[in-house]
Amino acid sequence: xxxxxxxxxxxxxxxxxxxxxxxxxxxxxxxxxxxxxxxxxxxxxxxxxxxxxxxxxxxxxxxxxxxxxxxxxxxxxxxxxxxxxxxxxxxxxxxxxxxxxxxxxxxxxxxxxxxxxxxxxxxxxxxxxxxxxxxx
Amino acid sequence: xxxxxxxxxxxxxxxxxxxxxxxxxxxxxxxxxxxxxxxxxxxxxxxxxxxxxxxxxxxxxxxxxxxxxxxxxxxxxxxxxxxxxxxxxxxxxxxxxxxxxxxxxxxxxxxxxxxxxxxxxxxxxxxxxxxxxxxx
DNA sequence: ACCTAAAAACTAAAGCCTTCGTAGACCTAA
DNA sequence: TTAGGTCTACGAAGGCTTTAGTTTTTAGGT
Numbered sequence: 270x271x272x273x274x275x276x277x278x279x280x281x282x283x284x285x286x287x288x289x290x291x292x293x294x295x296x297x298x299x300x301x302x303x304x305x306x307x308x309x310x311x312x313x314x315x316x317x318x319x320x321x322x323x324x325x326x327x328x329x330x331x332x333x334x335x336x337x338x339x340x341x342x343x344x345x346x347x348x349x350x351x352x353x354x355x356x357x358x359x360x361x362x363x364x365x366x367x368x369x370x371x372x373x374x375x376x377x378x379x380x381x382x383x384x385x386x387x388x389x390x391x392x393x394x395x396x397x398x399x400x401x402x403x404x405x
Numbered sequence: 406x407x408x409x410x411x412x413x414x415x416x417x418x419x420x421x422x423x424x425x426x427x428x429x430x431x432x433x434x435x436x437x438x439x440x441x442x443x444x445x446x447x448x449x450x451x452x453x454x455x456x457x458x459x460x461x462x463x464x465x466x467x468x469x470x471x472x473x474x475x476x477x478x479x480x481x482x483x484x485x486x487x488x489x490x491x492x493x494x495x496x497x498x499x500x501x502x503x504x505x506x507x508x509x510x511x512x513x514x515x516x517x518x519x520x521x522x523x524x525x526x527x528x529x530x531x532x533x534x535x536x537x538x539x540x541x
Numbered sequence: 542a543c544c545t546a547a548a549a550a551c552t553a554a555a556g557c558c559t560t561c562g563t564a565g566a567c568c569t570a571a
Numbered sequence: 572t573t574a575g576g577t578c579t580a581c582g583a584a585g586g587c588t589t590t591a592g593t594t595t596t597t598a599g600g601t
Contacts, residue, residue, distance in 0.1 A: 271579065284558060288500060319560050329599080340568050341578055354512045357501050364424060365493050370519055371526035374510070376490045378534040383506055390507035390539070392531060398514040399524065420588060438548080455590050457549065462588095478547055491573045 282360055283332075283353070286323055289313075291346065291353070294333070299345035301338070418496060419489070422459055425449075427482065427489070431467070433527075435481035469482070 283291060293308045300308075302321045309315060324344050327333040328330060333344045358373075366372040377383070383391070419427060429444045430436060436444075438457045445451060460480050463469040469480045496511075502508040513519070519527070 286559065292500075315559095316561050317578085318540070318562070320579095322560080322581095325580080339578095340566095351512060354501055354509075355516045355518070357497055358509070358513055358516070359518070361493055361497060364428075365490055368515060369526075370523050373490075373494070373513070373529060374527045375530045376487060377494055377506060378511070378531055380491045380494070382491070382495070387506050388531075390505075391510045391537075394507060394511045395514055395528060395531065396523075399528075402524070421587065427545095438583095452591050453548085454550095454592075458551095458590080459588095461550080475548095476596090 280356070282357060287327060287332075290320065290323055291327070291332070291350075294344060294346050295350040301341050301342050301343055303341075305344075412470075418493060423463060425467075426456065426459055427463070427468070427486075430480060431480050431486040435479050437477050437479055441480075 277336055282288075289309075290305055293305050295357065297308065301318065302317060302324060305319050305324070306315065306317065324333060324342075328335050334347050335342045335344050337343075362368060362370055362373055366376070378391075379389075419525075425441075425445075426441055429441050433440065433444065438453060438460060441460070442451065442453065442456050447458075460469060464471050464480065468483055470483050471478045471480050473479075498504060498506055498509055502512070514527075
């Protein structure tokens with residue numbers, strides 16, 4: 270029995286800079302190196318080559334796809350932001366919240382960092398999902 | 406005006422191994438190097454010196470406190486697990502969920518990875534917190 | 542007091558992540 | 572066709588993380 274070396278469900282999370290650039294690309298759907306740099310937050314200065322390198326790494330990891338356009342590349346996410354969000358949640362539920370989603374929610378609602386609107390939105394999300402479940 | 410070099414609210418998250426060992430120490434409240442090794446999950450083999458090094462690093466970062474006992478040290482967390490949980494949640498809400506807690510909950514409840522018991526517990530947590538809020 | 546076993550401290554190597562400089566490829570326009 | 576500017580690929584430097592071997596310290600028994 271071989272050790273399974275390619276476990277698609279157990280990919281690591283993105284690194285800090287990778288996430289930073291992916292956040293931009295998820296928003297604009299696709300873009301060139303120059304366009305991504307354009308959308309970095311003010312005060313975040315990265316050399317053209319740095320951004321280019323990170324995007325190339327993401328492409329090698331198959332997280333970005335690419336197509337030629339004129340002299341450059343246009344990069345586009347291969348994975349949905351919501352899939353990555355789910356992966357992140359799974360990860361921290363396992364590593365920080367003892368594998369129990371309720372422990373995460375308990376921490377979230379008891380931390381006194383949510384305002385009334387946050388609460389309303391959260392309750393609404395859960396009620397929506399519960400109606401959905403009952404329907405089935 | 407000096408740049409604030411010690412910003413207590415902006416500490417970085419723990420690294421992977423640091424979190425692994427802290428999880429054990431939060432559970433047992435305090436322990437020696439040998440005791441922590443004892444409680445590593447089966448299949449996780451770390452040399453005594455590796456665990457010792459990580460615990461010493463955590464002590465230097467003031468995340469663990471220590472007291473002598475016989476010829477060894479007993480380590481004990483200086484920060485509450487719940488505080489670290491809150492910090493983790495803030496971090497991923499900012500970096501992954503656009504700063505909106507409701508987006509996190511939306512992802513959590515719509516991911517179809519929660520069973521009925523998870524839902525019950527989560528609803529209970531929120532109701533409890535809402536009752537609490539109304540009281541105030 | 543002294544010896545030994547156990548623990549801590551020190552040191553270092555291997556491996557990633559981040560950043561960017563350099564060299565060269567490739568368009569485009571004169 | 573060639574010059575100039577733009578973009579990519581490569582790779583290296585620096586810093587942090589992880590892991591563990593070696594050396595030093597120290598408690599505890601005789």
